[in-house]
Amino acid sequence: MARRAPFRIFDAEVQPGQRMTVDVPLAQLYTHTQLHMPVQVVHGRRDGPVLLVSAALHGDEINGVEVIRRLLRLSTLRHLAGTLVAVPIVNVFGFIHRSRYLPDRRDLNRCFPGTERGSLGARTAYLFKTGIVERCTHVIDLHTAAIHRDNLPQIRVNLDNADAAEMAQAFGVPLTLNSGLIEGSLRAAADEAGIPVITYEAGEALRFQEPAIKAGLAGTVRVMRHLGMLPQRPTRRRDAPQSYVANASQWARAEQDGIFRTVSPLGTHVKQGQILGYIADPFGEQELPVRAPFDGIVVGRNNLPLVNEGEALYHVARYEQAARAERVAAQWAAYEEGLEGELPSSEEPPIV
Numbered sequence: 001m002a003r004r005a006p007f008r009i010f011d012a013e014v015q016p017g018q019r020m021t022v023d024v025p026l027a028q029l030y031t032h033t034q035l036h037m038p039v040q041v042v043h044g045r046r047d048g049p050v051l052l053v054s055a056a057l058h059g060d061e062i063n064g065v066e067v068i069r070r071l072l073r074l075s076t077l078r079h080l081a082g083t084l085v086a087v088p089i090v091n092v093f094g095f096i097h098r099s100r101y102l103p104d105r106r107d108l109n110r111c112f113p114g115t116e117r118g119s120l121g122a123r124t125a126y127l128f129k130t131g132i133v134e135r136c137t138h139v140i141d142l143h144t145a146a147i148h149r150d151n152l153p154q155i156r157v158n159l160d161n162a163d164a165a166e167m168a169q170a171f172g173v174p175l176t177l178n179s180g181l182i183e184g185s186l187r188a189a190a191d192e193a194g195i196p197v198i199t200y201e202a203g204e205a206l207r208f209q210e211p212a213i214k215a216g217l218a219g220t221v222r223v224m225r226h227l228g229m230l231p232q233r234p235t236r237r238r239d240a241p242q243s244y245v246a247n248a249s250q251w252a253r254a255e256q257d258g259i260f261r262t263v264s265p266l267g268t269h270v271k272q273g274q275i276l277g278y279i280a281d282p283f284g285e286q287e288l289p290v291r292a293p294f295d296g297i298v299v300g301r302n303n304l305p306l307v308n309e310g311e312a313l314y315h316v317a318r319y320e321q322a323a324r325a326e327r328v329a330a331q332w333a334a335y336e337e338g339l340e341g342e343l344p345s346s347e348e349p350p351i352v
Helices: 063-072 075-079 092-096 120-131 162-171 186-192 210-226 322-342
Strands: 007-009 012-014 018-028 034-043 046-055 081-087 138-143 149-157 175-178 197-203 244-246 248-253 258-262 275-280 287-291 296-302 312-318
Touching (some): 012 018, 018 120, 034 092, 063 081, 063 138, 063 210, 120 186, 138 210, 149 162, 149 210, 149 312, 175 296, 186 197, 244 296, 248 296, 258 296, 275 312, 296 322
Parallel strands (some): 149 175
Antiparallel strands (some): 034 081, 149 296
8 A cells, every 4th residue: 555645734744653743933023033833733644634623713712722732642643544733822922912812903713814915813814724724624623702701512613514514413512503604714714715614612711611621622533533533432332412503593681781690501491581690780779680582592601790781691592493402401411421431531630
């Protein structure tokens, strides 16, 4: 059998069976310090897909950074078919400053496909897309909620793309949100290039949250098995969880300024009009309930008690069949317990 060709990325050449870290030059800071985007390539000995797993496209969304660290430590990568391209920190500028944005306050995930001579965001997006994304056949992009918000682990995907829909189902979290492609986003740019992409959303910015990290790692490994990149488990303790698709979602917003008290946790099945929390003045003389806009499941919420009128407080996903929201809510406890038996054992203590 012919030897597999090396994988070329920028000026690096990774041989079959080799793992290499490539420092991609981004910019030279005004301190004369060179800034790089770190990329690690694991090039399997056998042919297969080229999967990109990326995180910190928003610089303060760090759960995905830990997902990638744990992924790269898995011993099963010795049996990798295809190529894994891991980019734990895409927005290096934002990561250094613990910020969602680039130094010019642009959102990198609205700068795609980018240009060589545009803004800093456009140049970074262009470099990432042309130098890394277009070298891959599939993409998993890891995100969290914005600062002071929290997301239930979920997959966002354009279900019109059949390959991406299969990846979403294989990822195996109970909630999949059929989400349109946003202009300027990595998802839109990859889809336009014919590359199936899914986005994993879980947890809060600037926090490590063990359940979100475990679910992200388990889902990424499931996708790699689905793509034939990793061997199936010899003894399957349980099948991947059923993922139920929500085709719409809406934020319940603050109708007055005040101090916000939450009473509905993430993953709760709610009925239209059900009270999710309360907004009150400091004396409790003016108190207003926050109600669910429709039947569904709570997939995101604001964790900051100090709110202004119009602020997004609870994100509720709606299902065409109300019974599906009940099933998703009921699955969560069993899902988290099931991860313990599915993930490989580790000598590392969990993050608490």
